[in-house]
Amino acid sequence: MRYFINLGYDGSQYSGWQRQKNTQDTIQEIIEDKLSQIFKTPTTVYGCGRTDAGVHASQYVMQVNLEQAPDFDFKFRLNKNLPDDIAVFEIFKVEDDQNCRYNAVARTYDYFIHWKKDPVLMRYSSFYQDLSLDYDIMEAATQLILKTRDFRAICKQPDLYDNTTCKITNCELFINEEQGRLRFTITSNRFLRGMIRILIFFLLKLGTGKLSLQEFKDILNQKVEFKDKQPALPNGLFLSKVEYPFLNLSDSHQLIEMLKQGLD
Numbered sequence: 001m002r003y004f005i006n007l008g009y010d011g012s013q014y015s016g017w018q019r020q021k022n023t024q025d026t027i028q029e030i031i032e033d034k035l036s037q038i039f040k041t042p043t044t045v046y047g048c049g050r051t052d053a054g055v056h057a058s059q060y061v062m063q064v065n066l067e068q069a070p071d072f073d074f075k076f077r078l079n080k081n082l083p084d085d086i087a088v089f090e091i092f093k094v095e096d097d098q099n100c101r102y103n104a105v106a107r108t109y110d111y112f113i114h115w116k117k118d119p120v121l122m123r124y125s126s127f128y129q130d131l132s133l134d135y136d137i138m139e140a141a142t143q144l145i146l147k148t149r150d151f152r153a154i155c156k157q158p159d160l161y162d163n164t165t166c167k168i169t170n171c172e173l174f175i176n177e178e179q180g181r182l183r184f185t186i187t188s189n190r191f192l193r194g195m196i197r198i199l200i201f202f203l204l205k206l207g208t209g210k211l212s213l214q215e216f217k218d219i220l221n222q223k224v225e226f227k228d229k230q231p232a233l234p235n236g237l238f239l240s241k242v243e244y245p246f247l248n249l250s251d252s253h254q255l256i257e258m259l260k261q262g263l264d
Contacts (some may be wrong), residue, residue, distance in 0.1 A: 001065065001066045001067070001068065001069055001093060001096075002063055002064070002065050002066075002094050002095065002096050002098065003063065003064050003065075003066065003074075003091055003092065003093055003094065003207070004061055004062070004063050004066065004090055004091070004092045004094050004098075004100055004247065005045075005061065005062050005063070005078075005090075005091050005092075005117055006059060006060075006061055006088070006090040006091070006092070006250065007057075007060050007061075007062065007086065007087060007088045007089060008056075008057055008058045008059060008060060008086075008087050008088040008253050008255070009027055009056065009057050009060065009085060009087070009124070010054070010056055010086075010088065010124075011027070011051060011054055011056045011057070011234075012056075012085070012123055012235065013025065013031050013056045013085065014053065014054075015028055015053045016050060016051055016052045016053045016055065016226040017047050017049075017050050017051045017057075017060070017193045018047070018050050019032070021059070027051075027086060028047060028062075029188055030082070030083065030086065031045055031062070031082065032044060032045055033063065034081040034082055035078070036041055037081065038077055038078065038081060039066070043064060043066075043205070044064075044065075044097060045062045045063065045064045046063050046064075046099075046100065046101065047060065047061075047062045047064060047100065047101065048060060048061040048062065048100045048101050048104050048107070048242050049101060049104075049107065049191070049239070050193070051237075051239055052194070052197075052234055053234060054233075054234030054235050055234045055235075055237045055239070056124065056235075056237065056238045057238060057239040057240075058144070058238050058239070058240045058255055058256035059089075059240055059241050059249060059251060059253060060239055060242065061100045061104070061240065061242045061249070062100060063094075063099065063100040063114045065096075069093070074091050075088050075090070078091075082223065086248055088192070088237050089250055089253070090148030090249065090250055092247060093258050094246075094247070097117075098246065100242075103244055103245070103246070104242050104243065104244060105189060105244065106169065106187055106188065106189055106241075106242075106243040107187070107188065107189075107190070107191060107239065107241065107242050107243070108170070108185060108186070108187040108239075108240050108241035108242075109185070109186055109191070109196050109237060109238065109239055109240060109244075110183055110184070110185045110237075110238045110240045110256065110259075110260070111124035111126070111183070111184040111185075111196060111197075111200050111232070111236050111237050111238070112124065112126065112181065112183055112236045112238075112259055112263075113125060113126050113127075113128055113131075113181065113182040113183075113184075113200075113204075113236055114126075114127055114128075114179075114180055114181045114182075114183070115127070115128050115130055115131035115180045115181075116179070116181075117129065117224050121181075122235075123180065123235060124182070124235065124236070124238075124255065124259060125235070125236050125259065126200075126232060126233035126234075126235055126236030126237075127233075128204065129197050131204075131207070131208070132208070133175075133182075133204075133205070133207035133208065134207050134208075134209060135175055137206050137207065137213055138173055138203050138207045140213055141202070141203055141213060141216055142169060142171045142172060142173050142184075142203075143171075143207050144213070144216065144217055144220060145168060145171045145186070145199065145220070146168050146170075146171040148168065148220045148221075149165050149166070149167070150163075150164055150165050150222070151162035151164050151165070151166050151192055151195055151220075151259050152222060153181075153220060153222050153226070154169040154192070154195050154198050154199055154202070154220070155193060155194060155195055155220075156192075156193045156194030156195075156198065156200070157193050157194075157228060158192070160193065161192065161197035164192055166188045166189065166190050166191065166192065166195075167188060167189045167190075168186065168187070168188045169187045169188065169189075170185065170186065170187040171185070171187075172184075172185050172186075173203075174263040174264065175263075176262045177239050177262055179262055181262065181263060182263070183259075183260065183263035184199075184200060184203065185240075186199070187241075194221075194227070194231050196237060197231035197232040197233075197234065197237060198229050198230075198232075200231075200232035200236075201229055201230055201231060202216055202219070202226075202229070204232065238256055238259075239240065240253075240256050
């Protein structure tokens with residue numbers, strides 16, 4: 001029996017989603033350990049994608065195969081055993097051939113930035129002190145991103161992939177000058193490793209006048225190479241929505257909704 005589990009997590013204290021050989025503080029390993037204790041047998045889970053160290057998810061989907069249906073409240077038991085920074089929202093029984101990674105038709109990420117120091121935001125929004133941004137050029141850049149298909153130039157390790165094409169269906173910027181905050185949101189059928197944080201790196205370069213729109217266009221089109229690109233800080237990034245043609249997931253996750261206030 002296959003189950004999809006809709007969950008969220010604060011990635012601040014973890015080395016990302018995926019289990020790794022050299023560390024035990026990944027979200028996948030924590031969940032697998034708790035499920036193995038609950039079912040008293042080694043249990044493996046598979047995720048809808050990877051998130052890097054320090055990155056959060058207000059909606060993440062994983063799958064688990066069980067020999068038989070639990071005879072207890074599965075969601076309650078799992079939440080009771082998981083640490084406070086990982087929460088299960090919903091559990092669905094699905095068909096055995098449905099896959100949480102390969103059947104996802106779209107994923108949305110949100111990235112939050114603030115430039116007025118605020119202790120409440122520091123954990124979930126990237127702090128870049130005293131930014132002075134040209135919003136018009138950043139807005140124009142989002143339109144270039146929306147029209148781009150091949151993101152090889154905006155990938156941390158492009159050679160890992162058979163192809164580096166992505167179908168971007170939404171790319172927007174929301175700014176609240178009074179609050180000193182910004183939200184970048186992007187939806188695509190897939191994302192490459194490091195892609196969103198590298199896009200943020202370039203948007204900040206554009207907004208601070210260190211890169212022209214034409215230079216960014218040439219980088220996207222692989223006419224020139226920008227060798228010194230560095231991913232933006234991880235803590236402002238959220239995987240915020242995963243979409244399936246056969247499943248309607250709840251999106252009522254309080255943290256991401258609170259962060260969006262004033263940035264809609």
